[in-house]
Amino acid sequence: xxxxxxxxxxxxxxxxxxxxxxxxxxxxxxxxxxxxxxxxxxxxxxxxxxxxxxxxxxxxxxxxxxxxxxxxxxxxxxxxxxxxxxxxxxxxxxxxxxxxxxxxxxxxxxxxxxxxxxxxxxxxxxxxxxxxxxxxxxxxxxxxxxxxx
Numbered sequence: 001x002x003x004x005x006x007x008x009x010x011x012x013x014x015x016x017x018x019x020x021x022x023x024x025x026x027x028x029x030x031x032x033x034x035x036x037x038x039x040x041x042x043x044x045x046x047x048x049x050x051x052x053x054x055x056x057x058x059x060x061x062x063x064x065x066x067x068x069x070x071x072x073x074x075x076x077x078x079x080x081x082x083x084x085x086x087x088x089x090x091x092x093x094x095x096x097x098x099x100x101x102x103x104x105x106x107x108x109x110x111x112x113x114x115x116x117x118x119x120x121x122x123x124x125x126x127x128x129x130x131x132x133x134x135x136x137x138x139x140x141x142x143x144x145x146x147x148x149x
Contacts, residue, residue: 028148030064031072031093032057033117034103035110049105056132057103063138064101067145072097090116095123098148101141105131
């Protein structure tokens with residue numbers, strides 16, 4: 001991944017991202033979805049693929065926030081020990097979104113992500129595939145966001 005993607009981020013602290021106040025009255029709501037449990041498997045945590053994915057996920061999230069979107073990130077929404085009844089919170093966020101961005105890298109199994117895509121389809125929320133890439137992929141996503149502004 002190109003270093004400048006990771007470095008184009010806003011200031012971050014205690015889970016909040018500081019950006020200039022958005023002039024939009026009602027910002028687009030974007031939900032980021034992607035694999036979580038796969039990284040907990042033996043040998044996957046801090047693997048090169050995991051590091052690339054988390055850097056990408058964070059770059060996408062911050063680019064969307066800087067563009068004026070309200071972003072829901074499931075991996076940040078629930079802190080502490082996960083249990084499946086919490087999935088209803090993520091599903092509710094997907095159902096309320098203007099756009100769901102699918103960050104799953106190629107060749108990664110993401111059953112939870114597939115379930116969240118099904119929720120998006122059920123509620124007629126558009127999805128946009130955005131696996132790890134480069135600044136051109138983020139720019140294409142931001143152009144897509146213009147449809148919602």
